[in-house]
Amino acid sequence: MQSTEESDNFQRQVLESLDRLTTNLGQLSTDVEQLSTDVEQLSTDVEQLSTDVEQLKQELALTNTRVDTYQKASNQVVNLAFGLIATATITIIITTVTR
Template sequence: MTEQSDDRRDSRDRDFQQQVIERLDQLTVGVGSLRTDVDNLSNRVENLSNHFDNLSNRVENLSNRVDKLSSDGERFNDRFSDYQQATQWVVQLAFTLIASATVTVILATVFKR
């Protein structure tokens, strides 16, 4: 009976060892899968970082362009103000010339009589 009992115990030990080995194999596969998932996540984070850097550069370029447009707008406003002032002076000069011509015609007419 001891021999049968030893055989059963050995059989149970082998079954237990086999179950442990199978479970370890499953854990190994699970760890490998997790490693792959971590590698994939790492790649995605790196891609996101690259996209972020790209977007950051694009925002910086846009900011520079907005600054340039703002500067150009200020220059345009200055030029427009100068042209507006020059136009006012031309209009004043035209009215002055018309008034002078009118006065000259009136005086010439009065003194001819």
């Protein structure tokens, strides 16, 4: 009788272990599905960030072009101003000397 009881206890323990394993396997499956969803979301985010970086590169290139143009224009304005000042100075000197 004891061997039947021991056998029943053993079977019960095995069934309980199988139930726990089944529960754990179900939880693992849920966790893997959640991780898969998270990875897909991260992939989408990375793609969006890549697109944003490319747009920023294009905007930066445009900004650099504008800054270069403004620098050249500023240099031309400074050169023009010095030219006008030099011309005005020479004109005043010539007018003063010829009087």
